[in-house]
Amino acid sequence: MHIPTFRRARGSDLAAIVGLLADDPIGRLREDAAEPLLAAYRDAFAAIEADPNQLLAVATEDGQVVGTLQISFIPGLSRKGMWRGQIEAVRIAASHRGQGLGGHAFEWALEQCRARGCALVQLTTDRDRPDAHRFYEQLGFTASHLGYKKAL
Amino acid sequence: MHIPTFRRARGSDLAAIVGLLADDPIGRLREDAAEPLLAAYRDAFAAIEADPNQLLAVATEDGQVVGTLQISFIPGLSRKGMWRGQIEAVRIAASHRGQGLGGHAFEWALEQCRARGCALVQLTTDRDRPDAHRFYEQLGFTASHLGYKKAL
Numbered sequence: 001m002h003i004p005t006f007r008r009a010r011g012s013d014l015a016a017i018v019g020l021l022a023d024d025p026i027g028r029l030r031e032d033a034a035e036p037l038l039a040a041y042r043d044a045f046a047a048i049e050a051d052p053n054q055l056l057a058v059a060t061e062d063g064q065v066v067g068t069l070q071i072s073f074i075p076g077l078s079r080k081g082m083w084r085g086q087i088e089a090v091r092i093a094a095s096h097r098g099q100g101l102g103g104h105a106f107e108w109a110l111e112q113c114r115a116r117g118c119a120l121v122q123l124t125t126d127r128d129r130p131d132a133h134r135f136y137e138q139l140g141f142t143a144s145h146l147g148y149k150k151a152l
Numbered sequence: 153m154h155i156p157t158f159r160r161a162r163g164s165d166l167a168a169i170v171g172l173l174a175d176d177p178i179g180r181l182r183e184d185a186a187e188p189l190l191a192a193y194r195d196a197f198a199a200i201e202a203d204p205n206q207l208l209a210v211a212t213e214d215g216q217v218v219g220t221l222q223i224s225f226i227p228g229l230s231r232k233g234m235w236r237g238q239i240e241a242v243r244i245a246a247s248h249r250g251q252g253l254g255g256h257a258f259e260w261a262l263e264q265c266r267a268r269g270c271a272l273v274q275l276t277t278d279r280d281r282p283d284a285h286r287f288y289e290q291l292g293f294t295a296s297h298l299g300y301k302k303a304l
Contacts (some may be wrong), residue, residue: 012227021230030231044233053203074224075203076172077166078241079182081272085304086238089230114304121304124276124297136300145276145299149286151217152237152266152273 003028004101007109009056014045016065017058026126027091053135055112059092059105066093073116085113085121106139110113156218156253158260161208166197167215169210172243178278179243207264211244211257219257225268231297237265237273258291 009017015033022031032038048054053074055098059067069090075083087109092101113121123148125132133143159167167185170193174183184190200206205226211219221242227235240260244253265273276299277284285295 017229027230032232038232040233041229042233044229044235047227047235048229051203051205053205053290054227056229060221070228072224072226074238075196075199075206076222076241077169077193077196077200077208078179078182080190080201081192081194083196083199086226088226089228097184110302110304119304120301122276122301124274124299127296127298133298139302141300141302143298143300144279145301146279146285146295147274147276147297147299148293148295149272149274150262150291150293152262152271 004059004061006057006059006105009045009058009068011045013058013065014041017056017068020065020068020093023094024091031132057109057112059137061096066096067101069105069109071109072110073113073118077144079119082120083116083118085109085116085118087121087123088095090123102135103139155212156211156256158209158211158257161197161210161220163197165210165217165232166193169208169220172217172245173241174218175246176243184191209261209264211253213248218248219243219253221257221261223261223264225265225270231271234272235268235270237268237270239273239275254287255291 015035015037018031018037019033021027022033048056052073055071057069058065070088072086073083074086110121125136167189168186169182170189171185173179174185200208205222205224209221210217222240224238225235226238262273277288
């Protein structure tokens with residue numbers, strides 16, 4: 001594997017990112033990666049770019065997008081005013097899975113959280129993804145919480 | 153119980169909110185509610201106020217703060233550019249627990265999420281809080297995820 005590069009996503013990455021979100025058994029049912037992209041994706045990208053506490057990132061290799069994740073930097077009063085970093089929407093291209101790219105992506109993401117003064121990083125993952133659980137536990141995460149969701 | 157009022161928190165509520173965060177077996181060890189408040193709390197409050205995607209709220213009764221919660225409105229590409237609301241740091245004053253105030257606070261919070269166009273609301277709660285689990289399940293939340301955390 002070549003050395004991946006991590007950077008903030010640009011508008012020109014949007015179709016590739018949506019393609020990664022759709023390339024997953026669950027994502028296939030939820031997303032629509034057909035071009036031209038739905039306006040809802042463009043609106044969401046604009047909302048992320050307008051918010052200085054959101055960092056949508058891509059991993060690239062030879063100029064191609066091969067991974068993505070989003071970090072939300074969340075200010076809060078708890079724990080003496082601690083900032084926390086929250087990682088969501090982590091995806092690695094099928095062609096690049098099982099090669100350590102996820103680990104590199106997390107190292108990079110944790111470094112972004114440290115640089116923003118976060119003392120805690122958090123994420124949730126589906127209860128039915130044991131491979132993901134092992135991955136996060138190897139990275140030093142603890143499954144101390146339950147993640148509840150409700151559709152509105 | 154009088155009818156509680158819910159509103160965005162003001163600077164003058166800050167000491168009362170930190171007092172609620174500290175009035176909990178876990179919070180007691182993590183927070184410092186002594187006045188004058190630590191600068192870190194004031195900095196965090198300013199960061200929350202400066203971020204239009206954060207809503208720190210209080211419940212008041214007869215002008216007294218009797219509850220607090222924070223909503224983060226998170227833009228994202230997943231699920232066709234869906235916004236999600238995330239609820240954290242929910243606390244009810246000891247004098248007002250067991251009287252339905254938590255349920256009212258959640259009704260209000262979910263309404264704020266709908267008004268901001270969120271199609272999903274999410275939260276995490278400690279695995280060792282079975283009472284909280286029952287409460288969220290009664291409100292229609294599903295514990296579909298595990299919540300992982302890592303200190304930096």
